[in-house]
Amino acid sequence: MSRGSPLASSDRSTAQSQELVERASKVIPNATQTGSKRPTQFVQGVSPSHIVRGDGSRLWDADGNEYIDCNAALGPILLGHNHPAVTDAVKSQLDEGTMFTMEHPLHVEVAELFTEVVPCAEMVRFAKSGNDVTTLAAKVARAYTERDVIATQGYHGWPDVWMSNKPSLDAGIPDVIGEYTEEFEYNDIESVEQIFADHPDNVAAIVTTPVNLEEPEDGFLEELRELADREGAVLVFDEVLTGFRFALGGAQEYYGVTPDLGCFAKGMANGFPISALAGKREYMEVISRGDFFYSMTYAGDAASLAATKAAITVQQEEDVHEHIFRVGESLMHSYNEIVAELGLGGRTRAHGLPPRFVIQFFDEDGDHDQLARSLFMQEAHKRGVLYTGGHIPTYSHTDEDIDQILSVYHECLEVLVDAFENDNVADRLEGDPVGATLRQRTGEND
Numbered sequence: 001m002s003r004g005s006p007l008a009s010s011d012r013s014t015a016q017s018q019e020l021v022e023r024a025s026k027v028i029p030n031a032t033q034t035g036s037k038r039p040t041q042f043v044q045g046v047s048p049s050h051i052v053r054g055d056g057s058r059l060w061d062a063d064g065n066e067y068i069d070c071n072a073a074l075g076p077i078l079l080g081h082n083h084p085a086v087t088d089a090v091k092s093q094l095d096e097g098t099m100f101t102m103e104h105p106l107h108v109e110v111a112e113l114f115t116e117v118v119p120c121a122e123m124v125r126f127a128k129s130g131n132d133v134t135t136l137a138a139k140v141a142r143a144y145t146e147r148d149v150i151a152t153q154g155y156h157g158w159p160d161v162w163m164s165n166k167p168s169l170d171a172g173i174p175d176v177i178g179e180y181t182e183e184f185e186y187n188d189i190e191s192v193e194q195i196f197a198d199h200p201d202n203v204a205a206i207v208t209t210p211v212n213l214e215e216p217e218d219g220f221l222e223e224l225r226e227l228a229d230r231e232g233a234v235l236v237f238d239e240v241l242t243g244f245r246f247a248l249g250g251a252q253e254y255y256g257v258t259p260d261l262g263c264f265a266k267g268m269a270n271g272f273p274i275s276a277l278a279g280k281r282e283y284m285e286v287i288s289r290g291d292f293f294y295s296m297t298y299a300g301d302a303a304s305l306a307a308t309k310a311a312i313t314v315q316q317e318e319d320v321h322e323h324i325f326r327v328g329e330s331l332m333h334s335y336n337e338i339v340a341e342l343g344l345g346g347r348t349r350a351h352g353l354p355p356r357f358v359i360q361f362f363d364e365d366g367d368h369d370q371l372a373r374s375l376f377m378q379e380a381h382k383r384g385v386l387y388t389g390g391h392i393p394t395y396s397h398t399d400e401d402i403d404q405i406l407s408v409y410h411e412c413l414e415v416l417v418d419a420f421e422n423d424n425v426a427d428r429l430e431g432d433p434v435g436a437t438l439r440q441r442t443g444e445n446d
């Protein structure tokens with residue numbers, strides 16, 4: 001066992017993972033369900049591919065290897081894996097059944113809870129995934145304004161409206177759809193105004209993630225609010241990732257700017273599959289119109305609603321968000337200190353905000369360095385830290401976890417320094433290097 005690697009084991013194997021990937025490749029396109037979980041996102045042969053158990057900040061892979069989780073299942077885990085309050089609430093609901101011929105009272109109760117904690121929420125509809133509610137938001141905005149164009153930036157899911165103008169990801173989408181989606185630059189209000197100038201009286205909505213790796217600057221969110229009001233467009237915050245993470249009321253509470261509609265999913269139920277579109281009555285009532293159709297058999301199963309209620313209650317009673325900010329700040333800050341100490345400035349950095357940041361690697365030209373990233377990932381996985389790039393701290397991460405992660409990262413960076421000095425990064429890889437991330441491919445530069 002090495003100095004900073006309490007979870008590392010000399011006889012570590014990922015044979016079960018490799019076998020599962022091989023079987024999956026035959027029966028599952030991409031071998032996985034989620035872009036960021038594809039085998040190509042990891043160092044194949046070294047990284048785990050399938051996880052069988054999670055508890056608090058820890059995960060166990062199909063071979064029984066233990067890891068400290070750093071990416072919270074891409075965001076859904078807010079309180080920690082298998083959080084007792086959420087697990088108990090779901091178990092009790094399962095004893096009563098979970099899908100019925102009519103709604104469950106929890107549909108009303110959780111919608112009411114939303115209106116208490118989310119600033120824009122006067123009415124709420126539930127769904128299953130982030131995609132469902134971002135796409136519903138666009139449809140509501142178009143129906144409300146009787147306009148066609150969506151001005152947007154950020155990742156909002158796979159549906160046509162969001163992917164139609166991503167050149168490398170638009171297969172299967174008629175060209176004409178792309179004419180109605182226009183991209184702007186985050187923190188560049190002029191690029192948003194330009195879309196309104198190009199499509200007079202035809203922009204239905206501004207749909208944006210309220211915060212990315214960069215914070216809003218120079219009153220960007222306030223300016224979006226004013227612009228939408230002035231132009232009669234609907235302002236939508238996609239809070240799929242930021243909701244319940246920046247604050248109980250999401251980034252809209254944290255930054256004090258209230259959109260017309262907000263999309264929620266990850267973090268909402270600590271991993272259970274449920275999402276919500278919440279918004280001002282005037283816009284949400286479009287969904288009740290006779291000429292508007294939105295319906296979903298599984299929207300808000302009682303188990304996921306029970307999980308949502310329990311997760312919100314924990315956040316109301318405990319300092320969840322303060323903890324997440326403290327953990328994230330500590331990890332980011334200390335990582336960047338180690339980078340400076342080892343003279344790796346410019347080649348890697350922790351970048352973003354405490355509730356979500358990425359550890360990135362760059363080559364000498366400043367481009368993303370997938371080989372360095374792969375070597376770092378390989379060494380981190382071998383030492384029991386599940387580095388995947390993105391870092392999403394949870395309420396379950398302890399000070400001891402932070403120390404262990406940093407100690408492992410220190411060792412991984414030392415390996416990288418040595419590999420840079422000897423010009424043998426590629427030679428040290430024990431599997432195929434990782435490919436570009438989904439967010440790099442969708443132009444988000446993560």
Ligand SMILES: Cc1ncc(COP(=O)(O)O)c(C=O)c1O
Nearest residue numbers: 129130131155156157238240241
């Ligand atoms: C900001 C944002 N919006 C929408 C989505 C799509 O959500 P889902 O994958 O649950 O459909 C994601 C997923 O990563 C997201 O991060």
